[in-house]
Amino acid sequence: MTDIILEIKDLFKSFKDIHAVNGASFKVTKGTCFGLLGPNGAGKSTTIEMVEKITSPDSGVILYKGEKLEKDYLNNLGVQFQQTALPPMLTVKESIEVFRNLYPNPKSLEELITLCQLGSFVNQRHDKISGGQRQRLLLALALCHNPELILLDEPTTGLDPQARRHLWDIVRDIKSSGKSVILTTHYMEEAFELCDEIAIMDKGKIIAKGTPKELLSIHFKNSIIQIPPGKTYDEIKSRSDLGEIHIKDHLLEIHTENLNDTLKFLTTLGLDLTGLNIRHSNLEDLFIHLTGKELRS
Amino acid sequence: MKFNFRRFLAVFKARNIEFFRDKGALGWVFVFPMLVTFGFSYLFNLGDSGIYKAATIGDSLAPKSELIQWITYSDIEEAKNKLRHHQVDLLVDFTSKPLTYYMNSTSPNSRIAEKVFLESRSPISISGITKIAIDGREIKYIDWLFPGLLTMNVLWMALWGVGWVVVRHRKLGVLKRFKASPLTPLEYLLAQVCSRLFLLVSSGVMIFIGGHLIHPFVTEGSYLTLLLIYTLGCLSLSSIGLVVAARLTSEEFANGILNLITYPMMFLSEIWFSLEGSSETTQLLAKFMPLWHMTSSFRRVMSEGATVSDIAPSLYILLGITVVFTLLGAAMFKWNKD
Numbered sequence: 001m002t003d004i005i006l007e008i009k010d011l012f013k014s015f016k017d018i019h020a021v022n023g024a025s026f027k028v029t030k031g032t033c034f035g036l037l038g039p040n041g042a043g044k045s046t047t048i049e050m051v052e053k054i055t056s057p058d059s060g061v062i063l064y065k066g067e068k069l070e071k072d073y074l075n076n077l078g079v080q081f082q083q084t085a086l087p088p089m090l091t092v093k094e095s096i097e098v099f100r101n102l103y104p105n106p107k108s109l110e111e112l113i114t115l116c117q118l119g120s121f122v123n124q125r126h127d128k129i130s131g132g133q134r135q136r137l138l139l140a141l142a143l144c145h146n147p148e149l150i151l152l153d154e155p156t157t158g159l160d161p162q163a164r165r166h167l168w169d170i171v172r173d174i175k176s177s178g179k180s181v182i183l184t185t186h187y188m189e190e191a192f193e194l195c196d197e198i199a200i201m202d203k204g205k206i207i208a209k210g211t212p213k214e215l216l217s218i219h220f221k222n223s224i225i226q227i228p229p230g231k232t233y234d235e236i237k238s239r240s241d242l243g244e245i246h247i248k249d250h251l252l253e254i255h256t257e258n259l260n261d262t263l264k265f266l267t268t269l270g271l272d273l274t275g276l277n278i279r280h281s282n283l284e285d286l287f288i289h290l291t292g293k294e295l296r297s
Numbered sequence: 298m299k300f301n302f303r304r305f306l307a308v309f310k311a312r313n314i315e316f317f318r319d320k321g322a323l324g325w326v327f328v329f330p331m332l333v334t335f336g337f338s339y340l341f342n343l344g345d346s347g348i349y350k351a352a353t354i355g356d357s358l359a360p361k362s363e364l365i366q367w368i369t370y371s372d373i374e375e376a377k378n379k380l381r382h383h384q385v386d387l388l389v390d391f392t393s394k395p396l397t398y399y400m401n402s403t404s405p406n407s408r409i410a411e412k413v414f415l416e417s418r419s420p421i422s423i424s425g426i427t428k429i430a431i432d433g434r435e436i437k438y439i440d441w442l443f444p445g446l447l448t449m450n451v452l453w454m455a456l457w458g459v460g461w462v463v464v465r466h467r468k469l470g471v472l473k474r475f476k477a478s479p480l481t482p483l484e485y486l487l488a489q490v491c492s493r494l495f496l497l498v499s500s501g502v503m504i505f506i507g508g509h510l511i512h513p514f515v516t517e518g519s520y521l522t523l524l525l526i527y528t529l530g531c532l533s534l535s536s537i538g539l540v541v542a543a544r545l546t547s548e549e550f551a552n553g554i555l556n557l558i559t560y561p562m563m564f565l566s567e568i569w570f571s572l573e574g575s576s577e578t579t580q581l582l583a584k585f586m587p588l589w590h591m592t593s594s595f596r597r598v599m600s601e602g603a604t605v606s607d608i609a610p611s612l613y614i615l616l617g618i619t620v621v622f623t624l625l626g627a628a629m630f631k632w633n634k635d
Contacts (some may be wrong), residue, residue, distance in 0.1 A: 052477045054633065072479070079477040085469035087311040089318040094311070101307035102478045 004066070005030045005149055005180045006051065011060035013046050020046040021057070022204030028149070028197075033171055033181040035195030037188070037283075039291050043204040044184045045082060048153055051182070052079050064149070075103060078147035080138045082154045082184075086126050092137050093122045096144060103145030116140040117166065131158035139167065143174075150174060152183045156190060168193055188283035198283075202291045212283055219289060220281035223259045225266070227252040228275040235269060255281075304480050308488035309495075316458075316496055326454060326500050331507050333446050349410035352376040352385040355392035360417040365410065381433030382600060384441075386410035395425045402430040434515050443508055444595035445568035450504070451497055451531055452563060452588050456555050458493045460538030464551040467542075467633060476632035483627055490535045490623070497531045498524075517602030523595060525605065529615035530591030536619045537587070539626030562586045567593065587618050 006028040013021040021043045028034040036044045049055040051062060053069060064073050086095050093109065096118075100106035113119050116136045121129050126137060135158060142150055152171075156164045164187075171181055171194050185191055191198055192212050200208040200215075208215055222243060227236070233252055237245055242265065243256035256262040259278070267273075316322060351365050354376065359367045368385060370376040379385045380401050387410040388399040398414065401407040415426075463486075466472050475485060508514065516523070537558065545551045565572070565579065566588035572580050583589045590611035597603035605612070 054473060054476055074477065074479045077477070079474075081470075081474065081477075083470065084474045085466075085471045086474065087308075087315060087466075087471055088469075089315040090311060094314060098307045098311045099478065102304050102475075102480050 003030050004028070005064065006182070007061075007063040007066070008047070008051070009061045009063070011047065011050060011062070012058045013043075013050060013055065014058055019204050021050070024060075024201065024204070024206050026199050026206060026209060028180050028182060030180055031175055031178045032196040033175055033183055033194045035191040035198035036182060036184045036201060037191055037198055037287060038201035042201040042291075044201055045153060047201070048151055048182065048184060052077065052151060075145065076148040078142035078145065078150040080135075080142040080150075080152045080155050082157070084138060086141075088127070090126060091123050092118055092126050092129065092133075095126050095137065096140055099141045100144050106145045107143065112140045112144055115143065115170065132160055132163045135159055135167075136163065139170065143170075148179055150179065150181045152181060154184055154186065156185065156187060164190070188287055192283050200287065200290055207290055208286075215286055216281055216283070219286055220255075222255045222257045222281070224279050224281060224285075225254045225256065225259070225262060226277040226279065227254070227266075227271070230271065232269045232271050236266070239265070251277075300481070300484060301479075305484045305488050305491075308475075308480065308485055309492050312462075312489060312492035313495065316492070326450070326496070327503060329450070331504060331511070335511050349386040349406060349413060350384075351387040351389060351410060351414065352379055353388070354390040359389065359391065360414070362413060362417045364413045365417070377431065378601075380407070381431055383407075383433070383437070387414055389414065393427075395427050397427040397429060399429045399431055401432060403432045403434070439512055440514050440600065441571075441596065442569070443512075443514055444599060445566075445592050447501060447504060447508075447527075448530060448566070448588055448592045448595060449563060449568045451501070451527070451591070452534055452559055454497055454500075455493060455531055455534035456538045456541070456559060458496070458538070459489050459535045460541040460555055461548065461551055463489060463539070463542035464545045464548055468546050468548060470633075472632045482630045482632070486539055486623075486627055486630060490532065490539065493535050494528065494531050498528060501527055501531075514599065516599050518598035518604065522598050522603075522605050522608075526591055526594045526598065526608065526612065526615075529612060529619065530587065533587040533591075533615045533618040533622070536622035536626060540622050540629065543626050543629035544631050562588045565589060566591075587615055590614050 004027050008027070009025050011021050011024045012019070024043065024047055026034070036047065038044050046055065050057045053074065062069055064070075064076070087098060090098065093113075096109060096112055100109065100112075107115075113122055116139050118133075118136060118140060121133050126134065129137070135155060139152075139155060142152065156167055159167065168190070171183070174181055175196075181194075183191070183194060195212060197211055198209070198215065199206045208219075210218070226248075227233075228251060236242070236252060236254070239245075242254055242262050243258075245252065245254050247253070254262060266276075348363075349365050351359075351367055352370050353359050353367050354370060354373050365387075370379075373388075373390060376385070376388050377399060380388045380399055383401060383404050383406070386401070386404065386406045390397045390399075398411070400411045411428075418426075463472075472485075538555075541551060541554050541558070545554070565583045566586050567583065568588075572583055594603070594608040594611045597608060
């Protein structure tokens with residue numbers, strides 16, 4: 001029996017002259033969270049939509065548990081779209097009931113209300129609730145039939161920190177119950193927290209793939225020293241032998257492979273070390289490193 | 298995937314809730330036909346013009362009178378029917394020998410029109426006239442109009458209630474969300490049509506009862522036959538809505554297409570006025586309209602007491618349109634733009 005729940009091989013999809021997905025391949029292991037990251041327009045949502053059977057690929061293969069997508073595949077798939085609409089005029093409770101009745105073995109209404117913390121607004125119309133409450137409702141709809149594979153397309157957009165962490169807990173619970181999640185997000189901290197494996201997409205291609213730690217260790221061997229604004233900025237910037245130096249968020253950042261020598265040099269400048277911060281590279285650094293700094297549409 | 302009644306019912310319920318919570322749509326469906334019925338009932342009962350309508354077969358000898366408006370008919374049976382239902386006050390057959398006239402003994406207007414007609418002729422010619430009295434209940438314009446108002450309401454509600462709503466669901470993204478579930482197009486589309494049928498039949502019954510309270514209509518035929526015509530009419534018009542909605546994503550474009558269908562159908566289906574006297578082409582064109590079959594069958598059952606077998610051709614046409622357009626709509630249907 002395979003541990004791979006979903007496998008995507010050489011997926012291509014074009015819209016007129018635009019190659020939205022250009023040969024994407026990856027595998028999702030059972031009981032894990034797979035993160036699909038990338039700038040806007042990278043092809044993440046199109047890839048997800050092909051897995052959801054919303055869009056058909058031009059070529060390539062999608063296998064669920066080693067088989068081509070069968071008719072009852074959608075019974076095993078939970079979906080939370082980035083943007084979606086529900087049948088108008090319904091309350092939160094009625095919306096859940098509609099979707100529960102579309103599947104053979106749904107979770108109970110009470111379980112879903114508790115799981116996604118919908119109790120305080122369950123009788124309100126779904127078009128009258130806040131953005132965060134709406135995201136929780138959409139998550140409830142994605143989970144209402146206890147699916148094996150859950151696709152979450154930017155599920156925490158618009159959520160406050162408490163709600164975001166609550167969703168993280170739900171994702172961890174899903175994983176621990178042996179089910180799998182494919183997550184797209186723009187929050188790198190979230191991807192690092194939740195994802196066992198990530199793929200970074202750009203221009204329709206997967207440009208990096210692996211566990212977050214593997215990818216960071218492959219792409220970054222250095223530490224980052226962050227220095228608050230001061231008189232010594234110009235002197236430090238002139239020392240290109242220290243490593244890559246640039247200003248980010250009003251802080252001078254030195255990406256160095258030799259932390260000890262760099263710190264020794266900084267002390268020779270008589271630099272006030274109060275406010276100095278040393279950190280390791282994170283997923284956001286990796287993301288920028290791989291996809292560049294130019295703004296995407 | 299097999300048809301699943303539970304999924305169908307879930308969407309059916311959701312659509313009903315959507316409709317009943319939309320106060321504007323609800324008011325329009327129930328109040329508008331009642332207001333029109335009430336308005337016409339009032340207007341057409343304001344009083345007589347003082348001019349009597351007389352049907353004539355062969356009008357060359359019809360005496361001129363300021364009080365009688367002569368209407369020529371070629372079919373005497375049709376003219377007798379008009380007299381029987383008080384739609385004309387007198388019928389004179391100038392082609393018969395001896396000259397024969399018919400009057401409705403239950404109509405006061407017919408008695409007056411008879412007197413006016415006889416006084417307009419010389420005493421000599423009166424002696425050679427045969428009088429035949431027939432009777433029958435009066436059918437006023439409002440009686441004739443009411444089935445048209447009812448079916449016109451179905452036209453708007455069925456086409457927009459299915460066609461436009463499906464396009465709106467597609468545009469909003471509701472259909473995209475459904476597509477990622479096991480719901481099939483047939484389950485979704487049938488739920489839309491059945492929800493609309495449920496609303497149309499329940500509103501139709503209420504409008505019929507309400508209309509009857511405002512103005513007691515003559516209903517010679519069976520109420521079950523009326524329900525059969527109404528149901529088939531609703532289904533056939535809803536199925537046309539399905540085809541319109543099969544792929545469109547723009548509500549504005551859908552509006553245009555629906556208007557293009559509804560206006561000619563409304564004018565050619567004898568809702569407000571009869572097509573008697575119009576060209577043969579116009580009358581032939583009318584017979585291609587499901588609304589015409591629905592309206593004319595409804596009128597025949599109400600005023601003439603027509604049975605199912607009498608109106609069978611129209612029922613078959615409505616059924617045929619339903620089957621063909623539903624299958625076409627399901628075959629053409631797309632959840633979203635690919």
